[in-house]
Amino acid sequence: MKIHYINILMFALPLNILVYNQRNHKSITPHIPNENPIKTHRSLCECELYEPKNYDNDHEMLSVMQDFDRQTSQRFREYDQRMIKNRQKCKDQCEKDIQKIILKDKIKKELKEKLDTLETNIYNKDLPICECEKSLTDKVEKGCLGCGVFGSGIAPNVGLFGEVALGAWKTAALVTAKKLAAEAGATEGASKGAAAGVEVVISELNTELGVSNLGGELLKTFINPKNYNNVEYIYQALYTKYKGLSCIQYGSVSAPITDPDKTFCTSVFEKYFYISNGSGDVSIPDVIRTTVKEIVGRSEITAEGTKEMVTGEVTLEAIKTNTAAVDTTYAGSQIAIIASIFAILIIVLVMVIIYLILRYKRKRKMKKKLQYIKLLKE
Template sequence: MKVHYINILLFSLPLNILEHNPWNHYMKPHTYTNRSLCECELYEPANYDNDPQMKEVMENFIKQTQQRFHDYDDRMKEKRKQCKERCDKEIQKIILKDKLEKELTEKFSTLHTDIQSDAIPTCVCEKSVADKVEKTCLRCGSVFGGGIAPSVGLLGGIGEAAISAWKPKAIAAAIAAAEKAGAAEGLAAGNALGMEIVTAFLKAYSVDKFCPELLQSIGNKITYYDVAKISEIIIGKYEATCNVSTDTSTQAMCTDVGTKFKLIRNETMDFLPTRSGIKTKVIDFVEKAKFSADTQAAKVSSKITADLTAEKTGEIAATYGAWKTTIIASIVAIVVIVLIMVIIYLILRYRRKKKMKKKLQYIKLLKE
């Protein structure tokens, strides 16, 4: 196929353009690769092991691998040896350096001592012991006179104020403790007296024979002023025994109890119902016992409180006196020491002024 381009180039240029045509090119046929069973048998493991060429290849591989491992071990041994030698050399250098530094330090110190002691000529002006003592005492006397003497009075005032503030608080604490202990002792004494009075009233009303377990319970399980429980126990026992039993001795005991509690009609007095009669009598003697117990508790509490207060106050006063004496003695001792130091300071100061005056006179004469 030919095309002429005239308009652009101003002359005709024939171009041959090949047109692509799928039916004109050559097509190569596809070849298939097939394997037969006889060919696959060549690559079985048994054939590999028995093949002399494969055996030779494997032996060469094993030899080369072993040789490489041996070479690697040799190189590692050589490197370790070199590292160890280098480390040993460094250690030897450090030890030698430390040794040299130590020797040089000892030599320089010896040389420095020799120079200080012998090489440099010195002129030592030795002072007498009196001058040294005078100078020291002057310094101490000035310190004691100027700073410590006022501080002694301040410390003494602080100590006195501290123990003076401690004494009222200690006495108040002792009184509170004495009151607490007195109250506990008074309560115990009052309870004991109340139990004793209630037990005596129950025995007087023949309750100890009629209901002995009640007397054993008072003070352990039942308080002596528990009117409700005491009344209920006596009423229950009376109703369970006297209204059912026909025994002569039991009836006689019930008669005795009923007469004393005014539960049985009598020619001289009226009778009361069982509950109100027993409860009235129990309230009566429990109130008497409670009044006596409170009186006894107050008496014992006041006595114990007074005794303990006197004892603790005496101990506090003795302690306060001992501390005060100790503080006063310490202050007096310090003041005496300060006065002695001040006197020594004044004497030495006078001597020093006298010496200075003489020196000034000698200097004046020399100048003239």
């Protein structure tokens, strides 16, 4: 072994000689001196501006550091608050779950202990139905009961309030019917009265003055319900007609002569002598105006009487007609209300019957489940 050590040391000596001999390090590449020497640059951390002593004296840097510290602290505080809330929420939820598990285990244990003391021939159909899993029968029974109670309360109210509302409607309808009848009677009476007045004026003009036409028209066309009581209008037409006729002048009056309208001239002349008694104090225009006033006065009296009579008759007839219509509508509405009440009562009766049947069946089943219901209530 010593021989091997000696050989290794002897081999290392020539190797050192070869490494440190400069003649063995010849290079064929010529070395050219660098005319542009590389400048050495100082790094950022070597600047005096960023030394710790300058950090402490720089106000801007201090402000930035303070803002950073403040915002960081605020973020950490908000994070801690959220974590506290979340931890509390998780803790409460865990406690609730633990309580539910404990309660469930306790109930199971108690049920198992008490069921062991009961008879063993228990079937699933004998167990009570859970409130959250009601059968269709229970739902129908509850619905029928609600419909029966609700419908039994509605039916009397429909009859009561329906009759009250219908009575109020009938009263208002009768008042409206009478008002409309009065308006219709007044309109019809005014129309009939005016027509009667027109007839009187035409008849009196033809009888007293012998006039059959005025203004180139027949009296039926010239006199109408709008102007039959206009004294000035009729007077102007008559006086114009009188002036247009050929009459012999006798003093201040005209004596009638033979012409197609001699009847009119004769009538006016007679009226003149009758009113003036031959004194000559009254003129022909005054005679015509006075005669027209008398005729119009009689026509207005006739028109007013006819108006009152026709108004009363038409109003009474309209009241009867409108009242009959209101009574017919009222009777129809009563029939509809009664039919609705009967329909509601029939529906309620059917619901009550269904409820009683389902209730009877449920009671029979509940006789077997009483001890289990008592057990669950405990």
